[in-house]
Amino acid sequence: xxxxxxxxxxxxxxxxxxxxxxxxxxxxxxxxxxxxxxxxxxxxxxxxxxxxxxxxxxxxxxxxxxxxxxxxxxxxxxxxxxxxxxxxxxxxxxxxxxxxxxxxxxxxxxxxxxxxxxxxxxxxxxxxxxxxxxxxxxxxxxxxxxxxxxxxxxxxxxxxxxxxxxxxxxxxxxxxxxxxxxxxxxxxxxxxxxxxxxxxxxxxxxxxxxxxxxxxxxxxxxxxxxxxxxxxxxxxxxxxxxxxxxxxxxxxxxxxxxxxxxxxxxxxxxxxxxxxxxxxxxxxxxxxxxxxxxxxxxxxxxxxxxxxxxxxxxxxxxxxxxxxxxxxxxxxxxxxxxxxxxxxxxxxxxxxxxxxxxxxxxxxxxxxxxxxxxxxxxxxxxxxxxxxxxxxxxxxxxxxxxxxxxxxxxxxxxxxxxxxxxxxxxxxxxxxxxxxxxxxxxxxxxxxxxxxxxxxxxxxxxxxxxxxxxxxxxxxxxxxxxxxxxxxxxxxxxxxxxxxxxxxxxxxxxxxxxxxxxxxxxxxxxxxxxxxxxxxxxxxxxxxxxxxxxxxxxxxxxxxxxxxxxxxxxxxxxxxxxxxxxxxxxxxxxxxxxxxxxxxxxxxxxxxxxxxxxxxxxxxxxxxxxxxxxxxxxxxxxxxxxxxxxxxxxxxxxxxxxxxxxxxxxxxxxxxxxxxxxxxxxxxxxxxxxxxxxxxxxxxxxxxxxxxxxxxxxxxxxxxxxxxxxxxxxxxxxxxxxxxxxxxxxxxxxxx
Amino acid sequence: xxxxxxxxxxxxxxxxxxxxxxxxxxxxxxxxxxxxxxxxxxxxxxxxxxxxxxxxxxxxxxxxxxxxxxxxxxxxxxxxxxxxxxxxxxxxxxxxxxxxxxxxxxxxxxxxxxxxxxxxxxxxxxxxxxxxxxxxxxxxxxxxxxxxxxxxxxxxxxxxxxxxxxxxxxxxxxxxxxxxxxxxxxxxxxxxxxxxxxxxxxxxxxxxxxxxxxxxxxxxxxxxxxxxxxxxxxxxxx
Numbered sequence: 001x002x003x004x005x006x007x008x009x010x011x012x013x014x015x016x017x018x019x020x021x022x023x024x025x026x027x028x029x030x031x032x033x034x035x036x037x038x039x040x041x042x043x044x045x046x047x048x049x050x051x052x053x054x055x056x057x058x059x060x061x062x063x064x065x066x067x068x069x070x071x072x073x074x075x076x077x078x079x080x081x082x083x084x085x086x087x088x089x090x091x092x093x094x095x096x097x098x099x100x101x102x103x104x105x106x107x108x109x110x111x112x113x114x115x116x117x118x119x120x121x122x123x124x125x126x127x128x129x130x131x132x133x134x135x136x137x138x139x140x141x142x143x144x145x146x147x148x149x150x151x152x153x154x155x156x157x158x159x160x161x162x163x164x165x166x167x168x169x170x171x172x173x174x175x176x177x178x179x180x181x182x183x184x185x186x187x188x189x190x191x192x193x194x195x196x197x198x199x200x201x202x203x204x205x206x207x208x209x210x211x212x213x214x215x216x217x218x219x220x221x222x223x224x225x226x227x228x229x230x231x232x233x234x235x236x237x238x239x240x241x242x243x244x245x246x247x248x249x250x251x252x253x254x255x256x257x258x259x260x261x262x263x264x265x266x267x268x269x270x271x272x273x274x275x276x277x278x279x280x281x282x283x284x285x286x287x288x289x290x291x292x293x294x295x296x297x298x299x300x301x302x303x304x305x306x307x308x309x310x311x312x313x314x315x316x317x318x319x320x321x322x323x324x325x326x327x328x329x330x331x332x333x334x335x336x337x338x339x340x341x342x343x344x345x346x347x348x349x350x351x352x353x354x355x356x357x358x359x360x361x362x363x364x365x366x367x368x369x370x371x372x373x374x375x376x377x378x379x380x381x382x383x384x385x386x387x388x389x390x391x392x393x394x395x396x397x398x399x400x401x402x403x404x405x406x407x408x409x410x411x412x413x414x415x416x417x418x419x420x421x422x423x424x425x426x427x428x429x430x431x432x433x434x435x436x437x438x439x440x441x442x443x444x445x446x447x448x449x450x451x452x453x454x455x456x457x458x459x460x461x462x463x464x465x466x467x468x469x470x471x472x473x474x475x476x477x478x479x480x481x482x483x484x485x486x487x488x489x490x491x492x493x494x495x496x497x498x499x500x501x502x503x504x505x506x507x508x509x510x511x512x513x514x515x516x517x518x519x520x521x522x523x524x525x526x527x528x529x530x531x532x533x534x535x536x537x538x539x540x541x542x543x544x545x546x547x548x549x550x551x552x553x554x555x556x557x558x559x560x561x562x563x564x565x566x567x568x569x570x571x572x573x574x575x576x577x578x579x580x581x582x583x584x585x586x587x588x589x590x591x592x593x594x595x596x597x598x599x600x601x602x603x604x605x606x607x608x609x610x611x612x613x614x615x616x617x618x619x620x621x622x623x624x625x626x627x628x629x630x631x632x633x634x635x636x637x638x639x640x641x642x643x644x645x646x647x648x649x650x651x652x653x654x655x656x657x658x659x660x661x662x663x664x665x666x667x668x669x670x671x672x673x674x675x676x677x678x679x680x681x682x683x684x685x686x687x688x689x690x691x692x693x694x695x696x697x698x699x700x701x702x703x704x705x706x707x708x709x710x711x712x713x714x715x716x717x718x719x720x721x722x723x724x725x726x727x728x729x730x731x732x733x734x735x736x737x738x739x740x741x742x743x744x745x746x747x748x749x750x751x752x
Numbered sequence: 753x754x755x756x757x758x759x760x761x762x763x764x765x766x767x768x769x770x771x772x773x774x775x776x777x778x779x780x781x782x783x784x785x786x787x788x789x790x791x792x793x794x795x796x797x798x799x800x801x802x803x804x805x806x807x808x809x810x811x812x813x814x815x816x817x818x819x820x821x822x823x824x825x826x827x828x829x830x831x832x833x834x835x836x837x838x839x840x841x842x843x844x845x846x847x848x849x850x851x852x853x854x855x856x857x858x859x860x861x862x863x864x865x866x867x868x869x870x871x872x873x874x875x876x877x878x879x880x881x882x883x884x885x886x887x888x889x890x891x892x893x894x895x896x897x898x899x900x901x902x903x904x905x906x907x908x909x910x911x912x913x914x915x916x917x918x919x920x921x922x923x924x925x926x927x928x929x930x931x932x933x934x935x936x937x938x939x940x941x942x943x944x945x946x947x948x949x950x951x952x953x954x955x956x957x958x959x960x961x962x963x964x965x966x967x968x969x970x971x972x973x974x975x976x977x978x979x980x981x982x983x984x985x986x987x988x989x990x
Contacts, residue, residue: 150862154893155803157764241762241806331785333761423864423893425958426801428768433965442963444771557963 004035012039018370025364033302033350034358037365040268040306041275044533047369050499051531054512062525064488072113072193072263074527075185076489078553080446083187085119088127088180088454088493088549090532094235095177099144103177104152104238105310110181111158112264112313115247118191118254119183122427123441124153126163126179127454127493127547131172133410133739141175143740148238149179150421155240156247160422161430162439164454167410168595173537178493178530180454180549184443191254193263193273194281195316198344200260202274202285203322205329205336206246206312209270210295212236213308242311249332250313256328258321260342265312271305271365273314274340275348279362286349287340289357301350301357316342379503385463388583388597390660399635399665399713399720402591404731406632406670407639409590413735414643436644437563437627438483438552449557451485453477453550457630457672458543459584460599465507467599468584469514469546474607474674475630476550477522481611482626482677484561484618485552490519492529492548497541499533507544508533515546521604522611524550543595554618561618563627564644568707570624571686572651575610576676577699578634580658580667586631587670600673607675609696614677617692622685628677633670635721637678639711639728648725651704652714668715680706753980754780756794758824758840760815761786765801765837768957773798776960777973786818795980796833796877797824799840801893801955811854811896812842821847833877833976834949838894841941841951850944850951851909852901858934862895866966867932869940869954870920873913876943877979878950878972887924888917888968890954892932897953899935906936917941917952 009019012035022030022038030038044050060068066083067075073087091106107124114121126149131138153160158181195202213236253259261281263273270292278285289304299307315336317325322338329336343349348365350358396402406412419434431449432440438451455476461468477487492515497504519526529549535542554560565572582588583597617623629637638649655664656671681689686702693700711728713721755773759766766783773781782792786804791797804815815821821843828834828849836844844850857863866889871882882888901909909915917940921930926938933953941952956969 147861154862154864154895155762155764155806157802239806241803241808244762244764244803244806420865421862423862425864425891425893425955425964426764426768428771428958428961428964431963431965444775 004029012036013043014039018042021370026360031357033305034360036302036306037271037358037360040271041365042369046268046272048531049370049372050374050533051508052371053373054509057512058516058526059520060525060527062523065525065527066187067190067527069528072116074489074491075117075190076527076551077187078443078448078450081187082443082446083185083190084182084450084551085114085117085185086180086182086491086551087113087528088178088491088547089530090493090495091177091179092175092495092532092535095145096141096173096175098235099141100148100151101235101237103145103148105236106177106179107149107152108238108240108243108310109266110179111156111243112266114181114183115250116193116262116264117185118189119185120251121158121181121183122429123182123439123452124158124160124179125439125452125454125549126160127456128163128165129171129176129545130167131169132167135172138172139739145175145177146418146421152238152240154423156244157426159424159426159430161424161441162434162452165415165418166458168458168543170540170542174535174542176495176542176545178547180491182450182452182551192261193277194261195277195283195285195342196260196281198283198342200316200319200342201322201338202287202340202342203315203317203325203336204292204312204339205315205334207239207242207309208293208295209304209307210309211299211303211307214303214306236308236310238310245332245334246311246313249329249334252328253325256324258318258324260316260318262313262315265314267308269306269308275362275365277314277316278346278348279366282346284343284345284347284349284362285340286343288351288354290353291337291339293337301352305350374499374505375502376506376509377502378506385596386598390582390663393592395662396666397591399669400723402587402666402670403635403721403723405590406586406636407728407732408735409586410736411586412632412636414733415736416733417737417740431557431560432483432562438479438485440483440554440560442557447556449554449560451480451483451552451554453479454547455479456545456547458545459595461511461544461546462595463584463597464599465510465544466514467602469511470518470602471599471674472546472548473515473518473522473524474602475628476548477524478611478628478677480550480552481614482561482628483552483554484559484615485554486615487522487524487550487611488553490524490526490548490550492526492546494531495535495542495545495547496533497536504541511544511546518604522608556619559618559621561623561626563641564625565641565647565649565680565706566624566645568647569683570680570706571683571702572649572704572706573679573681573686573689574676574701574703575613575679575693575698577673578653578656578668579671579673580656581671581673582667585670585672587666602674606698610675610677610698613693613696613698617689622681622688623679624682625680626677630672633672635669635713638713639732641678642711642725643729643732646725647706648708648710649704649706650708650712652717653703655715665715665720669713669720753977754782754794755796755798756782756784756791757798757800758820759783759785760804760818762804762806763800763802765955765957769798769800772957772960772973776970777977779977784820786820788820789823791823791827796976797827799836799843801838801840804839804843811839812846815843816847825849828949831946831948833979835878836951837955837957838953841953844949844951849949850942851905852899854896855898855900856896857898863932864891864893866891867954868920868922868930869917870924872918873916876916876947876950877976879916879975881971881975881978885924887920887922889966890956890959890969892954894953897935898933899939901936909942910937912945914942914945915939916943916950
């Protein structure tokens with residue numbers, strides 16, 4: 001047996017102290033296979049050892065919650081006996097090492113989580129972060145990630161209906177790839193990933209096990225450095241066709257009652273699925289790796305247990321019903337293989353040709369895995385970056401010039417270059433396509449629809465983690481409310497740096513606290529999600545990015561609202577207040593290269609009231625378009641409302657008073673104050689909407705009319721922006737694609 | 753009136769075609785597994801979109817060997833109406849039921865977007881309810897839809913009026929800009945010489961309800977319902 005020394009432990013990411021606990025729990029030294037099993041189950045990625053104490057503070061229950069955290073995905077009741085099953089997950093580290101496959105397998109992984117619950121996946125979204133597109137390496141990563149998401153999602157036939165993309169230098173060496181999937185199940189037929197019934201056979205089905213992805217979970221739990229490219233063998237290769245077969249076959253198996261439990265093999269592969277299924281069911285699972293289908297010869301039990309080969313499922317089947325299940329898989333040309341059985345002793349026992357090679361109590365790998373209350377301290381940068389002196393920036397550029405610059409900023413610009421590559425219509429449920437607001441899918445067989453949004457403004461979180469995370473919750477919820485959806489549940493993907501640094505841990509804990517407070521106030525329980533730590537390259541962390549995915553329930557799919565203006569002559573109303581809040585804005589970043597100031601204030605009661613006005617107004621059929629004010633502020637919101645239907649707008653707003661002299665125009669049209677939505681209504685409905693808003697104590701101001709072929713914005717009657725719609729749209733729609741026009745890109749590379 | 757929707761492993765628009773037949777048109781519909789050796793007594797056969805066998809080889813190249821394709825060929829030879837949508841069109845070309853082949857899109861990217869197609873011919877079972885020259889707004893969603901055939905084959909297609917759908921602008925003009933993928937002569941769809949087998953890259957089944965942004969595709973399905981109910985293909989059904 002190999003000697004387990006300091007170097008072996010280091011290679012496994014296991015500390016001396018953790019090793020001591022392993023020896024104590026086993027009552028002996030572990031074998032190398034056992035050490036490997038412990039190392040992946042105790043990795044940050046699988047054990048949440050740094051984050052768990054904080055995650056416990058999040059609200060996870062509610063009237064509609066059918067399944068909270070702990071299973072493969074969360075589930076909420078959407079009426080008609082149906083459940084929405086959804087989760088978001090990160091695939092950041094693999095996507096930097098191998099963008100196409102990293103992103104593709106991220107899509108594959110989250111889809112498995114959803115259908116494992118017995119739900120038919122019907123929608124995907126993603127939240128992506130990259131460095132500046134001026135960098136060739138970023139363009140390569142960006143294009144590869146988008147192609148990977150497209151390659152997998154399009155092939156398996158699940159539409160990508162929305163998402164968000166942000167750019168900041170901090171993500172150059174560590175992009176974020178967070179993928180959200182939603183499925184529909186019968187509420188009383190949700191399937192759990194628990195084993196039970198001693199003697200029931202344990203089946204393996206799907207792709208064969210190879211040496212790919214060994215230690216993927218441990219890789220995702222370490223920082224990057226210049227040697228990261230050498231970790232490429234730890235990235236898996238996706239096979240969407242195999243997963244399509246698995247998806248259909250598993251859903252067919254689930255219709256019979258021959259199935260006891262099922263779990264996909266994601267991070268930590270066979271190890272995680274066996275011990276977690278045993279642990280959830282209070283039983284043991286015993287397998288013999290010799291029975292596991294293998295792609296390569298000479299694989300050791302260690303390699304088989306730790307492989308993260310994709311598209312594999314583990315099933316527990318009722319004894320006596322094996323033939324039934326095998327027949328269904330055979331129909332789909334899949335071969336289900338019995339690899340072991342359920343035992344009574346609550347242990348994970350692994351054999352190799354009958355000889356025991358690992359024998360570990362489930363609890364040691366799951367419930368009793370280490371939990372750290374890591375030291376925290378407020379980072380010194382916070383106080384420094386919150387100082388913002390606009391006056392010191394000199395006189396600002398004219399609003400009209402800023403407007404053009406913002407439209408061309410990749411953060412603001414049209415993402416059509418991206419979503420055109422995603423099949424966003426397959427399954428014929430997509431009633432709001434990407435680029436039109438929250439992606440919305442109807443629920444066939446009902447009148448209802450679900451509006452979906454993933455959001456996070458990471459600059460705000462960087463400047464103030466508590467408020468920034470609250471703003472992320474508010475924005476995602478507001479986006480689904482704009483579509484007419486009542487926010488009923490959320491999932492989070494928490495992307496941070498190295499938690500062993502007290503400053504990062506403080507960011508994390510503070511953001512989670514803010515997120516929890518906002519979710520409670522807005523009545524949006526978090527039913528699950530994912531934590532991605534160690535998002536650092538050469539010691540530099542990404543902007544803290546706690547992304548939130550929110551599901552909104554629309555009672556009448558025919559009443560869904562998009563962001564596009566619908567008819568000339570419609571009245572444009574601003575819900576909410578314009579304020580002197582330029583902190584963390586796109587304006588500061590684009591025009592001055594700054595991420596400074598304090599993020600916009602947020603009154604959660606006001607936010608909730610606003611969302612109710614939006615949902616009520618949509619249900620009543622009086623809101624014709626709704627679009628929230630985010631990056632780029634009011635001016636960009638007005639512009640984006642014009643682009644799809646080619647209708648212009650003429651608006652006039654009152655100038656806000658600013659602390660810094662000369663910045664009133666800028667703050668009025670480009671500040672990113674929260675809880676603001678631009679809606680349009682038919683003239684005869686304007687008073688109705690205003691009354692609804694005033695009853696809810698939400699400010700509502702008529703600011704203009706839809707019509708014409710320009711975007712004309714005045715402040716106190718003085719025109720500050722007057723751009724032809726054609727020119728504005730050209731700037732906005734070509735900004736990202738132009739980075740990928742072949743000749744131009746080559747020329748840029750050459751200059752560099 | 754019954755539609756058979758063929759399901760290859762990797763088909764993913766099968767449910768969408770079924771939904772249109774069953775829920776939108778109120779017709780009868782059945783999924784037919786690719787290993788089946790009957791077409792369930794259907795009046796119309798739909799080869800749906802998707803990625804049959806993952807499209808890991810040339811698109812449609814493996815699907816053409818599926819047992820059910822023998823039945824589809826017999827059905828087509830007897831004059832029965834067959835429509836191949838997107839991947840289904842690719843399968844039809846591989847199976848030799850329609851001429852030509854699909855190259856990668858000119859953009860080298862998968863493209864999902866609404867386009868305009870003009871109905872060039874109305875004497876097929878899938879276009880007989882259309883007005884000649886009618887422009888339909890229908891989505892495409894493919895990476896390999898760049899139609900190619902040898903020059904003499906293209907000439908023959910045009911001469912025989914086998915080009916049924918052409919990519920155009922909203923006004924029905926076949927411009928270069930309106931061609932989303934580089935297809936020769938802006939060809940979006942065509943029929944066989946007997947005119948009963950139609951293939952097209954756009955997805956009419958995704959444009960059959962206004963809530964989805966367009967209902968322009970429904971007319972293809974209404975056409976074939978009309979054709980069948982008028983008894984045009986009574987001899988086919990066994």
